[in-house]
Amino acid sequence: MTDDTHARIDAVVKANPVVLFMKGSPLFPQCGFSSRAVAILDHLDVEYEGVDVLQDQGIRQGIKAYSDWPTIPQLYVNGEFVGGSDIMMEMYESGELKQLFEGAGPAAA
Amino acid sequence: MPMAAAEIEAMIVAAIPDARVEITDLAGDGDHYAARVTSASFAGLSRVKQHQAVYAALGGRMGGVLHALQLTTAAA
Numbered sequence: 167m168t169d170d171t172h173a174r175i176d177a178v179v180k181a182n183p184v185v186l187f188m189k190g191s192p193l194f195p196q197c198g199f200s201s202r203a204v205a206i207l208d209h210l211d212v213e214y215e216g217v218d219v220l221q222d223q224g225i226r227q228g229i230k231a232y233s234d235w236p237t238i239p240q241l242y243v244n245g246e247f248v249g250g251s252d253i254m255m256e257m258y259e260s261g262e263l264k265q266l267f268e269g270a271g272p273a274a275a
Numbered sequence: 276m277p278m279a280a281a282e283i284e285a286m287i288v289a290a291i292p293d294a295r296v297e298i299t300d301l302a303g304d305g306d307h308y309a310a311r312v313t314s315a316s317f318a319g320l321s322r323v324k325q326h327q328a329v330y331a332a333l334g335g336r337m338g339g340v341l342h343a344l345q346l347t348t349a350a351a
Contacts, residue, residue: 199343230338235327235330236330236338237338249326252326252345252347253323253326256322
């Protein structure tokens with residue numbers, strides 16, 4: 167990953183309380199796992215920034231190195247990597263994700 | 276080429292010897308799996324670290340030849 171890609175990812179992650187790197191857009195997810203991640207966030211009524219990695223090959227590859235995580239989607243809350251769609255589902259079912267979002271927001275970022 | 280369930284299990288156990296691995300072939304196509312991995316070595320690790328340990332065991336195949344592996348991990 168180039169320094170520039172790292173800096174661009176870092177800027178998005180730090181500028182938004184909740185960021186989802188995904189394939190496709192929140193309205194038109196292009197992969198079942200991204201679609202599941204979007205469904206969870208929508209169900210929790212969370213405002214988030216969706217980044218479509220299919221639009222940017224640098225970010226598509228770079229995001230995997232950024233958090234040492236091989237797959238997409240990836241969720242970031244308050245600048246921290248939370249996990250992929252499996253972890254999101256587990257945390258959604260346990261109520262942890264809702265708790266996490268209650269502490270997220272412009273004021274907390 | 277897709278990976279066989281036995282190959283996935285063998286790679287995980289090779290890296291995490293005490294792991295109990297249950298693999299389900301979700302679509303019957305040898306390409307979409309769910310895996311549940313339980314290991315005492317996961318105790319005290321975050322979910323992200325637990326999943327990273329399994330991905331490391333798969334040696335870069337995750338996200339490559341292995342597109343779809345739904346992963347659940349638990350400490351034994």
